[in-house]
Amino acid sequence: MQWLFAAFAVVWFALFLYLFSLDVKLNAVAKEIDGLKAKLARGKD
Amino acid sequence: MARDRCGVLLVGLTLVSMIASLYMTFLWAPTERTMGDVQRIFYFHVPSAWVAFFAFLLVFVFSLAYLVRRNKRWDNISAASAEIGVLFCTLVLITGPIWAKPAWGVWWTWDARLTLTLVLWLIYVAYLMLRHYMPDPERRATFSAVLGVVGFIDVPLVYFSIRWWRTQHPQPVMSGGESSGLEPPMLATLLVCLGTFTLLFFALLRIRLRLQRLREEADEIQDRLEQTA
């Protein structure tokens, strides 16, 4: 049984790790876009 | 807006079918007689392998599409699909030994399917490395498309060579091959899990593609900024 749970845990862990890394990257890019947009708006004044 | 609803639907469907798969895998499916509970690894080992192969098939299809059409979207899909494919391929390679050890007493056997998965993993990790080390985006798209085509055409050749090689270098035969004597409830569970993993793949692909889209948007704004400056 513990083998099964080990494998199971690995799958979930990998999935979470991947989703987490995507989320971090998405947030970073979103932030970058906001910053750039603000800069663009300021530049137009 | 329609796009958002589609995404929510996809994620919702994935979650629901995940719960169903968990229930079926751990509670509903009968325990296998010779291997015991360990055999339940099967229900996510095999779907992971399926998703990996499917992802690499998509890489091939969209690489070809890119070479013909030169549409950047196709390159994005190839890149995202290869990345997720490698993720699931890694899962196959990890869950495989975890299953093999208690079931057959060895971590690894050079059996045809496991070896093919390993070679595939190497090919597509190399694919991701090529992408990583190519500074020029247009060349990156073209080169990785060529590699996506070449790599996939290689798959049947790798498979046949390994299979024939196995017959010439016999190892102790593993009792209870992966699909021997699959009872109907087991098959049903497997099918549901296959569906779940496929849904999961598309959900991940969507997120990965959104990341790329945002990245491009950021670059575009940066471009506009530089122009006005």
Next chain:
Amino acid sequence: MWRAITTILWKDLKIELQTKEAFSASFVFSLMVLVIFNFTLDLTTEEAMKMGAGFLWIAFAFGGVLALNRSFALERDENCVQGLQLIPVDRGGIYLGKCIANTISMLITEIILLPLFAVFFNIDITERLPYLLAVLVLGTVGFSSVGTLISAMAVHTRMREVILPILLLPITVPVLIAAVEATAYALGADTDPSFWMRLLVIYDVIFVTVSFLTFGHILQE
């Protein structure tokens, strides 16, 4: 097309004759691999018979990677790649010329290495020599067909010396398996090599064709 093949071939072989860089690098390296195998494994003749084919192809593959790296590195100096892009010839022809030149240069190394291998490991290579040579040619064509294509990609990357083997070796797994098995037969093993020879031929045909068709994409900017 014919003009492109022969001219590239003439040019590459002439440069190789002048510098002998690909040959000396791959020959010395392959030789080193064989010697190190001998030290680390300390085999009896019988064991060497069994594993010799494997050693030989590991040595060839590693040496071949060096030769292939060199093949497009020499187009990189003075931006000669741009010269290749300018000339009004079929780009598939450029690929074939390059591929043939690489195959010849690898084969020369291999043929010189072969008797040394026989001496080092006390293996009789003369028994099925024509067969052995056929395997050598088929395996090398397979290796350099994909190798030439990937070498052309690798020159444009960062870390180009490293990226070539990383991309090439997994893709050439079928060639290496088939060549080793067929070579084992040629060295006296008691197996049936017909499947492996067929596989080598199929691999060669498929990958020469695919590379020929896709090389134009690699060369353009």
Next chain:
Amino acid sequence: MSDKMSDKMPADAPLLLARDLTKTFGRFTALRSLSLAVPEGEFLTIVGRNGAGKTTFLKIVSSIVRSYTGDVLLGGRNLKDADEDTRRKIGFVSHESLLYKDLTVRDNLSYYARMYGVPDRDRKIDEMIRRVGLDAKSSVLVSALSRGMKQRLSLARAFIHEPSVLLLDEPFTGLDERASGILEEVLAEFKRSRGTVIMVTHDIDRGWTHADRVVVFERGTVAKEISARETSLGAFKDEYRRILGN
């Protein structure tokens, strides 16, 4: 086939016609729907600051770069599906020599002559070697040549197949006096024989000398066209400074 094509072309059609060219390198847009016509026999100089798209334009016309949107017609044929004969009309000189350093002077020319299918190859190679003053060096490796000699040999390479359209990308960069002299001479002669030249350069004075027309590139499009016959160099320089200023 090609006769038919030229029959269809009106007599005053430009030899080279670029229509709506757009080319992006990732996030950088090198050309923005640029259109330009060059009649046969014209000497066109392209100036502009770095990154204005000059070199990209030459690379597209010489079919080095093949993925772009828009069309380039050379003698009425679209370059995207141009045959070898069309592409053979083009000669290309840049500040990179495109020579193999481990081949001799003669072998380098022989390589390019074979690739371009030059008839009566040996005689032509001898002639080119003499022309650039490398007779004594013909069996010397390129790696043993001085920089100036290499530049001269590079000119011989570009002219070996007698192109009718000459593309020059910063040709004077790094040339020694003798090589510049030979290049000037060759350009003057090329112009006399009604060859078409497109030259990209930073060096406005040199670019002006032979030019019939000067085009200023700015941010991937044509910002200004000036007929060199109707304007003085001084007036052009003022104009150019004004364009770069804004």
